[in-house]
Amino acid sequence: MLRYVRRRLAMLLGIVFVISVGSFYLIHLLPGDPAAVILGTGDTPANRALLYRQLGLNRPLVDQYFIWLGHILHGNFGISFISQTSVWSTIRAALPIDLELIVLSQILAFAIAIPLAMRSARKPDGILDRILGAGSFTLLSIPPFIVIVLLVLIVSIKLGVSNTGPSSYVSLGSDWVVNLESLSLPALTLAIGSFVIYYRVLRSDLIATLQEEFITVARSKGLTRRRIMWIHAFRPSSVALLGTAGVNIGGLLASGFVVEYLLAIPGLGYTLIAAINNSDYLLVQGIVLVVSVGVVVINFLFDFVVNLVDPRISRE
Amino acid sequence: MSEMTRPATETETTEFTTPPSRSLGWLFWVCVGWLGLNVLGAIFASVLPLPDPLYQNYMAINASPSLHHLLGTDDLGRDIFSRIVFGSRVSIAVGVGSMIIGFGIGAPLGMLAAYRRGRLDAILTTAMYVFLAFPAIVAVIAVLSFWTPRALAKIILVIGLASVPLVYRVIRTATMAVATKDYVVAAKVQGATDRRILVRELLPNIAPVGISFLLVGIATVVTLEGALAFLGLSVNPPTPSWGNMINESRTVMSQNPWLVLFPSLAMCLFLLCLNFIGDRLRSHFDVTEVKL
Numbered sequence: 241m242l243r244y245v246r247r248r249l250a251m252l253l254g255i256v257f258v259i260s261v262g263s264f265y266l267i268h269l270l271p272g273d274p275a276a277v278i279l280g281t282g283d284t285p286a287n288r289a290l291l292y293r294q295l296g297l298n299r300p301l302v303d304q305y306f307i308w309l310g311h312i313l314h315g316n317f318g319i320s321f322i323s324q325t326s327v328w329s330t331i332r333a334a335l336p337i338d339l340e341l342i343v344l345s346q347i348l349a350f351a352i353a354i355p356l357a358m359r360s361a362r363k364p365d366g367i368l369d370r371i372l373g374a375g376s377f378t379l380l381s382i383p384p385f386i387v388i389v390l391l392v393l394i395v396s397i398k399l400g401v402s403n404t405g406p407s408s409y410v411s412l413g414s415d416w417v418v419n420l421e422s423l424s425l426p427a428l429t430l431a432i433g434s435f436v437i438y439y440r441v442l443r444s445d446l447i448a449t450l451q452e453e454f455i456t457v458a459r460s461k462g463l464t465r466r467r468i469m470w471i472h473a474f475r476p477s478s479v480a481l482l483g484t485a486g487v488n489i490g491g492l493l494a495s496g497f498v499v500e501y502l503l504a505i506p507g508l509g510y511t512l513i514a515a516i517n518n519s520d521y522l523l524v525q526g527i528v529l530v531v532s533v534g535v536v537v538i539n540f541l542f543d544f545v546v547n548l549v550d551p552r553i554s555r556e
Numbered sequence: 557m558s559e560m561t562r563p564a565t566e567t568e569t570t571e572f573t574t575p576p577s578r579s580l581g582w583l584f585w586v587c588v589g590w591l592g593l594n595v596l597g598a599i600f601a602s603v604l605p606l607p608d609p610l611y612q613n614y615m616a617i618n619a620s621p622s623l624h625h626l627l628g629t630d631d632l633g634r635d636i637f638s639r640i641v642f643g644s645r646v647s648i649a650v651g652v653g654s655m656i657i658g659f660g661i662g663a664p665l666g667m668l669a670a671y672r673r674g675r676l677d678a679i680l681t682t683a684m685y686v687f688l689a690f691p692a693i694v695a696v697i698a699v700l701s702f703w704t705p706r707a708l709a710k711i712i713l714v715i716g717l718a719s720v721p722l723v724y725r726v727i728r729t730a731t732m733a734v735a736t737k738d739y740v741v742a743a744k745v746q747g748a749t750d751r752r753i754l755v756r757e758l759l760p761n762i763a764p765v766g767i768s769f770l771l772v773g774i775a776t777v778v779t780l781e782g783a784l785a786f787l788g789l790s791v792n793p794p795t796p797s798w799g800n801m802i803n804e805s806r807t808v809m810s811q812n813p814w815l816v817l818f819p820s821l822a823m824c825l826f827l828l829c830l831n832f833i834g835d836r837l838r839s840h841f842d843v844t845e846v847k848l
Contacts, residue, residue: 255689262695269702377835381828383779385786386820389802389809397810490691497697498783502806513787516701528698535691 241551245544252540256533260312263529264305267295267521278521279321287321294318312529322520330511330523331530337507340412341423341496345430346485352431353438358469361446369443376436384495388429388502395425407504426499433495434488441484445477452476479550486542490535584836587829594826598644606638609796620814627818630801631808636815639796640822646790646797647826650712650781651774657716659770662723667754667762669724670731681728684721692718693780700789708791711784715777723773730765731758764841771834775827782823798823 270277275297279287292298295318296307311318317327360369396405403410403421410418449455450473458472497509504510508527515523597604613633621628627636669677699714700706734740735758743757784790785799793800798819805815 251686251689255686258686259690262690263698266698266702269699271704377831378828381775381831382824383782383827385783385799385802386824389806389816389820392806393809393813393816490693493691494693494697494783498786501787512697517788521702524698524701528694531694532691535694536689539689 255536259532263525264308266525280519317526318522320520320523322518327523327526331526334508334511338496341426342492344427348427348431349434349438353435357439357442361443364447376439379436384429384433385498387432388499391425409505429499430492430495437484438481442481445480446473449473449477479546482546486539489538580836580840587832590829594644597641598648601641607635609639609642610794628814630815636818640819643796643798643801647778647781651778653712654716654777655770655773658719658723662720663727666724666727667731670728671735684724688721726769730762734761768834768838771830775830
């Protein structure tokens with residue numbers, strides 16, 4: 241177990257290193273003089289000197305990387321020359337919205353996927369299983385940006401449900417009811433995307449588990465069906481589910497970007513797109529770094545949890 | 557209790573009475589036909605009798621579907637049907653183009669690593685897994701936002717390169733499954749060159765997996781391009797693409813819902829067909845499933 245964790249930790253460090261190099265190098269993809277593009281209209285000699293000190297632009301590329309990394313490790317993501325605010329404070333304000341959105345959507349997705357998968361695994365190829373199979377397959381082919389547009393069109397425009405349309409976001413602190421209302425359609429959109437995957441993974445895994453001998457033993461002992469399904473079959477089958485959920489986080493964030501953009505919810509996605517459109521490249525760089533490292537760390541934690549559920553994995 | 561035992565017996569009896577069908581089913585061919593129509597439309601869009609997708613007819617703004625404008629017009633009086641057909645060009649070009657890059661690099665590397673094993677495999681696989689852990693979507697957004705001005709070729713290149721690790725993993729796994737089979741060993745004993753074994757023995761046997769993954773990959777890339785266009789990071793307007801049509805229509809959604817519905821429908825049908833064909837092909841060629 242310890243060896244496994246150590247190996248995974250080394251891998252994690254390698255990945256974070258690659259991410260940091262990638263994020264650092266983004267600035268140099270800019271056409272022409274990066275300083276001129278980053279400064280935009282604020283291209284004064286004073287600002288330019290500040291930016292050169294911040295990024296070490298007149299030094300060799302390798303030095304620049306370590307200067308940049310040193311700043312980042314001290315929690316200094318730089319000051320945006322477009323908005324005149326610190327990049328980190330902007331990210332810190334936006335991040336909780338994404339986390340709330342993801343947590344809400346995952347609660348919803350698991351709450352729908354687990355009971356339905358349990359049901360249809362009990363009778364593979366039964367009516368319910370077929371309907372859900374075809375339904376989830378169809379949903380798999382509808383991208384999140386179409387789901388959210390259609391939901392807004394139907395729920396907030398045609399049905400006129402209040403606080404669900406664009407720009408209706410209110411922070412959790414000021415009014416939690418309106419906050420939940422405004423996040424309901426985005427959370428539902430993300431939940432639909434996750435539900436489809438979770439349902440299919442858990443269903444096929446459960447069907448395989450139910451063929452195992454320990455299920456036959458449990459059945460011959462006369463245990464109730466409910467007990468067999470939830471206690472004996474669910475735990476071994478939840479391994480694949482958890483693994484999938486961990487991998488799914490990256491896609492979830494990307495779908496989150498899309499729904500935030502449409503509904504003007506000031507999370508990381510909305511901030512990112514606004515920053516791209518304002519040519520606020522330091523902010524884009526900061527968000528990319530935080531999001532990438534966040535996704536990788538979450539994946540790592542999920543791996544760890546999967547290991548606790550099924551210790552066989554680390555012994556491979 | 558009795559319900560729990562039923563599934564097993566049910567599948568057994570059906571498999572004894574009717575042998576597993578080798579037919580792909582009519583729905584498969586409907587999907588192939590629909591995709592073919594889409595591709596032909598995209599290729600021949602400029603010679604088809606379609607109105608100019610950029611022509612703004614201010615006499616017919618937000619028109620409903622009619623014989624004159626098959627799917628109506630948008631808020632600038634442009635013909636929606638024509639824009640959807642021309643828009644499919646972007647989606648299909650990005651989907652096919654980036655998969656050519658992804659498979660062109662990932663597939664040979666995956667096959668070689670699985671066939672040779674040893675150090676080459678260890679290095680390649682570790683490197684690919686590092687990149688695989690990187691959230692590809694965030695990376696694509698990041699690179700496209702910095703690498704301005706945006707152009708179709710850049711989008712294809714970035715998504716194509718981002719897909720290499722995934723293609724590598726799928727192809728490597730598929731090759732490993734057949735690389736130790738008797739016929740490969742037999743070919744080796746007969747003195748066949750590595751190239752011959754890779755091309756004549758291994759390639760035909762991993763092709764079914766590869767093709768079905770290719771189709772699902774195209775569907776994923778088309779979705780990604782749609783999301784990028786929706787966020788304004790794909791080809792610049794006024795060039796139509798399905799994603800930016802949906803994006804542009806959101807401001808006039810309440811007055812003209814057709815504008816959202818038709819490109820969405822075009823995209824969903826396209827994706828559904830790709831996924832369905834990919835799924836069918838996989839189960840069709842899955843020999844183990846038929847044997848059971």
